[in-house]
Amino acid sequence: MNKHKLNELKQWMETNKVDCAYISDPGHIAYFSGFESDPHERVLALFIPLEAEPFLFAPALEVEDAQNSSWAYDVFGYLDSENPWKLIAEHLTKRFSGAPVTVAVEKGSLTVDRLEFMQEFFPNTDFSKDLTPLIQRLQLLKTEEEIKKLYDAGDWADVAFETGFKAIHEGATEQEIIAEIEYELKKRGVSQMSFATMVLAGKNAASPHGEPGLTKIQKHDLVLFDLGVIWNGYNSDATRTVAFKEPSEFDRKIHAITLEAQLAAQDFVRPGVTAAEVDKVARDVISSYGYGEYFNHRLGHGIGTTVHEWPSIVEGNDLVIEEGMCFSIEPGIYIPEKVGVRVEDCIHVTKTGCDSFTKTSKELLIFD
Numbered sequence: 001m002n003k004h005k006l007n008e009l010k011q012w013m014e015t016n017k018v019d020c021a022y023i024s025d026p027g028h029i030a031y032f033s034g035f036e037s038d039p040h041e042r043v044l045a046l047f048i049p050l051e052a053e054p055f056l057f058a059p060a061l062e063v064e065d066a067q068n069s070s071w072a073y074d075v076f077g078y079l080d081s082e083n084p085w086k087l088i089a090e091h092l093t094k095r096f097s098g099a100p101v102t103v104a105v106e107k108g109s110l111t112v113d114r115l116e117f118m119q120e121f122f123p124n125t126d127f128s129k130d131l132t133p134l135i136q137r138l139q140l141l142k143t144e145e146e147i148k149k150l151y152d153a154g155d156w157a158d159v160a161f162e163t164g165f166k167a168i169h170e171g172a173t174e175q176e177i178i179a180e181i182e183y184e185l186k187k188r189g190v191s192q193m194s195f196a197t198m199v200l201a202g203k204n205a206a207s208p209h210g211e212p213g214l215t216k217i218q219k220h221d222l223v224l225f226d227l228g229v230i231w232n233g234y235n236s237d238a239t240r241t242v243a244f245k246e247p248s249e250f251d252r253k254i255h256a257i258t259l260e261a262q263l264a265a266q267d268f269v270r271p272g273v274t275a276a277e278v279d280k281v282a283r284d285v286i287s288s289y290g291y292g293e294y295f296n297h298r299l300g301h302g303i304g305t306t307v308h309e310w311p312s313i314v315e316g317n318d319l320v321i322e323e324g325m326c327f328s329i330e331p332g333i334y335i336p337e338k339v340g341v342r343v344e345d346c347i348h349v350t351k352t353g354c355d356s357f358t359k360t361s362k363e364l365l366i367f368d
């Protein structure tokens with residue numbers, strides 16, 4: 001449970017005349033409550049009244065786990081045969097001795113049907129206040145404890161790279177290598193990847209969000225690995241592009257430019273520079289070699305209990321970088337039908353610079 005952040009949330013509620021906050025995103029529920037869960041289609045909710053005790057509302061089968069987490073307040077459950085919205089309404093009515101006047105919701109993630117269920121039970125309540133920008137701001141600056149968890153998640157990404165690199169051999173398919181990586185991590189107790197592990201061989205890597213399949217790794221291919229795990233509720237996300245047998249001069253060059261851009265941006269990061277400036281440092285390197293048009297996404301995104309959060313490291317974002325911010329630096333060059341290279345590390349900003357959560361070499365490793 002993150003008492004400090006719960007207090008900051010309450011201060012915002014007081015200033016904005018909000019009676020109750022309804023946190024619906026499972027990553028954000030974990031952030032405030034310490035209870036990590038993926039409820040799938042079931043309802044998991046955290047209600048924080050300004051003047052009364054907060055409570056978690058969870059599927060009955062998860063109540064015990066929630067009680068055993070660091071969450072120190074009530075946990076109410078519901079059975080699949082029950083109407084969760086009716087029960088939520090009853091609990092809220094008890095807490096408020098009636099209907100809450102203003103309930104702030106996460107407009108960035110709460111589904112319309114769920115909002116409408118709430119409105120059915122509380123037709124006179126104002127649901128117009130948005131928690132999403134506040135939560136984005138709260139999550140911007142990580143505590144020491146959070147940074148430690150991000151290092152641990154990064155260590156697992158390094159294990160994943162090592163495992164994946166060992167699995168490279170002629171004729172191995174992308175999915176076969178993914179299976180090796182995830183099998184090894186799961187044997188060692190990692191229950192969840194941050195996102196679908198990506199291994200893309202040769203031309204397939206030229207699409208920044210390509211789909212791994214049965215493509216076989218061939219001699220002289222570059223192979224792109226983009227992966228991460230969730231560990232203690234915190235995510236890792238890192239990319240390495242390596243070669244199977246000697247790569248072509250051209251592929252070497254594209255990798256070298258991407259790495260130069262990544263390192264230049266990482267060297268540049270320190271408190272006081274802006275997100276847009278960090279993006280520009282990497283982009284300028286790639287553009288100076290004439291490949292600017294092939295770097296077609298932002299430089300990076302924040303990371304924490306969710307794999308993509310604030311800050312966005314992108315042109316036009318004048319946010320000033322501060323100590324404690326955590327984000328990815330991931331330039332890429334994608335030349336359709338030819339080659340795709342991305343190099344990505346997530347970092348945290350220190351007093352004087354930054355440090356990566358992942359330690360695997362970013363040089364062009366060549367495997368035989």
Ligand code: MN
Binds near residue numbers: 237238301330344
């Ligand atoms: Mn990323």
Ligand code: MN
Binds near residue numbers: 237238239344
């Ligand atoms: Mn990634």
